[in-house]
Amino acid sequence: MCFFVHDLGSRFFATQDSSPPMAGQIPQRFIDDLLARVDVVEVVGERVALKKSGRNYSGLCPFHQEKTPSFTVSQDKQFYHCFGCGAHGNALRFLMEYDNLRFPEAVEQLASRQGMEVPREGADDPRAQARERKRQEGVNLLELAANFFRERLRMTEAGAARAYLERRGLSAEVQAEFGIGYAPHDWEALKRHLSERGIPEAVQVEYGLLVQREDSGRTYDRFRDRVVFPIRDFKGRTIAFGGRVLGDAKPKYLNSPESPVFHKGRELYGLFEARQANRQLERVLIVEGYMDVVALAQFGIRNAVATLGTATSEEHLSRLFRLVGEVVFCFDGDRAGRQAANRALETVLPLMIDGRQARFLFLPEGEDPDSLVRREGADAFADRITCASPLSEFLFEQASLGRDLARVEDRERFASQVLKALQRLPEGVLKSMLLAELAKRSGVDQARFEALLTLSAAYEVERDGGSSPQAFESREEPSKGHIPGRAAGALGLVGRTLQLLVHEPRLVERLPETLEWCPADEPDGALCVEVIELLRAGGYRSPQVLLAHFHGRVEGQRLVELARRELLIPREARANELDGLVEHFRQQRLRRTPQSEIDSLLARERNGERLTREDRQRLKELLTALSR
Template sequence: MALPPAFLDELRVRTPLHGLIGRRTRLARNGRQWKGCCPFHNEKTPSFYVYDDHFHCFGCGAHGDAITFLMRAEGATFPEAVERLAAETGMQVPKPTPQAAARERRARDLHGVLAAAEAAYRRRLFLPEGRPALDYLRRRGLSDETIARFGLGWSGEGRGALAAELKSDGIEPPQLVAAGLMKQRDPDRPEAGQGAQYSDMFFGRVMFPIRDRRGRTISFGGRILGDGQPKYVNGPETELFRKRQGLYGLDLAREGAFRGAPVLVVEGYMDVIALHQAGFAGAVAPLGTALTSEQLELLWQLSPEPVLCFDGDAAGARAAARAAETALPLLTAERSLKLAALSGGEDPDTLLQKGGPRAFQPVLDGARTLSAALFDLLAEGRPRQTPEQRAALRGRLEEAARAIPDRVLSGEYRRTLLDRFWEETRRAAPGPGRRGGGAPWAGRPAAFRIMARPAVDSDAIRRERARNLLAILVRHPLLLPEVEEALMSLDLPAGEAEGLRAAMLAWLGTAEPLDSAALTGHLAQCGMGNAVTWATRATGLCAAAQPTAQPKEALDGWWHFFGLLRGEADLVQDLADAQRQLTETYDPAAQQRLIRLKRALDALRRGETESDPDEAAEGEPGEGPQASRASTIG
């Protein structure tokens, strides 16, 4: 028995093709696709391209999908390739039962039924009875070419008209019921009447064919003319149609994405059509549901970072928040989302009608990454005046970051969200003591007035932490051999910090002895004198960077600042690597590194939970409790 096409389509969607092929040949990203040397013939210049759903070699002509690749690369039979891919994606291969065979025949029949219905609806649109619908589409700015491309039609007003028209093609009402075009009436209802067993799903509506990724019609959506309700309806779920597993406009968006168009997710059918007509060929829309995990997987097949562009009203904001919540458990370092904001209750269709493509392009250009937009989505409508309210928001932010399975990515999101949280909560906010935006505690003695706290400059804080870390090494270069590997792993601010690190590591390979005077002299000869002055200036310098600090005091202080700069997620990974290295080598140096990393991680976590991690921003950067404690950590 041949396998159901719907099963094979889903199997291909669930299989990341570049990951499968990347096991046999090295691939590098090349724009929206991947490129490498062909695994099927010897070549030195890469001519093998991997796209979202197929591969092609411009050298030998090899072409196919995931199933074809396994058959060619490993000599697997078709059933063997399907079984292997199904096992990897967690799918169950349908068994060859008589019932499955019957479903397959029905599916083939249903595609034919739906194609015949689409042709009937399209014909009616250009008949006198369809004139109001055609006028409506043209008033919405659609050209005849766009109407034809999307297969738009008219259902007709008369009940039973579709069944009567398709009867000559040998299509019976039970087939139309199975295709989602008619429904069977309850025979016990009085209005059913003699011979009225079936009724149309659509009448008096503009018809929008819903197609699968291969361009085959699998259902319809219908829009009523005028102000009736519901304005839009979709066909019911059938053997071909699952609302959660499809996207309107997917077949055309695949082609657009292949040609370089950004992939856009909007809310309505007319938004999709208007965007395609305006040249934004990657637009799709969910099928009357919130964006689902299955739909996100389809989107990531087209683009690693599709753009969500929901309407600029409260409902659109809620839809964006739900989509972000659905996406978080599915994020990886290679796939995410962007969010574009529409304002003033606009939607893409109305915006394009008013100003054309030039009016929509700034919306697309202004799309923010999910990491940048997530705070606003989670904090929307949540007060932050009291400690309890701020604690609740912080818990919500941390919960969102924990939803990301990728540990490193989760840590990065947590840091980004909490950085924004500290920045927001430091701003003066209206509280019980304020009225009309006036100064708090007005009328009280000056000694009891609260001074407004300045906004946190995260970049300045990071520069000061890097300055203290490097100053410790300038004053105590004996630490360099022990911390060399850790120092190289840090992402330091550009400029003096990066320059000092490079110069010190270069000096370490030839230096003898390792003393501060020799290092300072070397740095001056290298043109790094100003950088040394910057690093060792007295303002904000921790005790561990003083020349009088004891070696243990300096080393503990260095690992303290290392932990702050490295971040929790990276420290956790460093700790795991150090543990593995110690298990493999039993090297005392590896044991010391493990101990230092553990202390740095513990110190970082204590700083996050027992005090404000950005206290240093209160005065001169680097002058806070964190800096003064550096000499005692460990």
């Protein structure tokens, strides 16, 4: 049961929606049945122009920019694959990638095409229902607040706000499209408005609309006398707000805090509006603030997005690269801008698989996108974007700053800095070409650099995974890219366990009922626990469905990396290996158990207390572990 606010006059908790609850896991058997009924050619063909090519269909890949078709859809196998960027999957995966849907939403959309209702196991769980109700109520609350801010912008009290927007040259159409509003110069205007509609103050605080003083407990509006910009998710639902002050108050720009529906490290301001303006985006420009996004939109540049008070994260970029083939970073030309660009370079390198592009645009000192587009015009600004420095050019330029490459010592430092960056780059054509360019600029043979990279990778593997017992060391070739901080070669024990479950989800049936054995505090530990709980709850036996659940998350990238690594263990031996891993973890945990637990059990026995069967077994395990 979900709750919705239909208009400003509705009471917040008053109306009910009869749509099925989103709580509960979708059974594997339903997903299998759904995919058996859906034609992937039909689903893809609605979004991509396909031509018959033998037994298959082909077209231009929607996930990267290409001029010659390398995207193939097989009706026999109900599968798509791009030979250019490697994108592949079934109809469900295509909807998630192309329409940027979460796994349950993609299932719902496919099911609706077939007139099928999506069943959910555990949907009657009161806790799951409560979580879903809470999420929906939060979204409704924020939409109600957005309506309030928009209405206030039209009132007499918002004269200064309207004058500010007029000075910035924003048309009424652009203001309406981005949902811009005004927060009154009043400590409790929004609080009164929402409280009159039955919304508790505690809920308003939780979703960042009110601030609560620690000393007195008093609450007041977070946004006051500010132009307000609603922050929307990929579906256009308001999940947070940004406010630009009109007076001299600090800070100049203020964002909502994190809440149950808003995580600033994941969201990008303007992405929803950019996709609405152009469903076939080819390039995205990342700028600093929401006024830059809106000002560029006013001048017809509709592909700009902004981070929300954070540096661009790997999660931000992964999300963008699922939509476009090229990302352009826009920075001020000063020292701070260059430092920010270096951080962006570090973040984007591990994601640069072949077919993707990253560029770096530096603005004249004292300018921002808003001021520059007004001074130069849209065409000149668009030319700047087109001529932005490619990643390769920026990488070599930064490495050579302050160095005289005619000197051997400076060339050594230059080459070392570039090699350090290339260690983070996935294997592929781009990496090979950058190595060739480095060899050309430094005068060192390319093979020598390749050997240095191999030695460096081996050192990282030894440092990160060398403590693992030899019997469980990974024997796979390194994958084509990995999450920063994790070795691309040998796996640790928990990583090995996770890899087995990704390749053979049905092995989850062999695991102990409780998960005390799994070292959740080690790398991959928390993810391993999450995967096990998900496999048990949903009964999933398909690696594709498992990966779909983590789509769009950093953890999902880790699972994809493990899925790409070939398991050289024979299928019949995998169950025994998993059993051995679990037993190793159990014994490891026992060895870490405090002596006090043994003393406590022995003391109870000495005092005449009869130990239970479980107590005696536990004591035996502890003493056995200590004797090893």
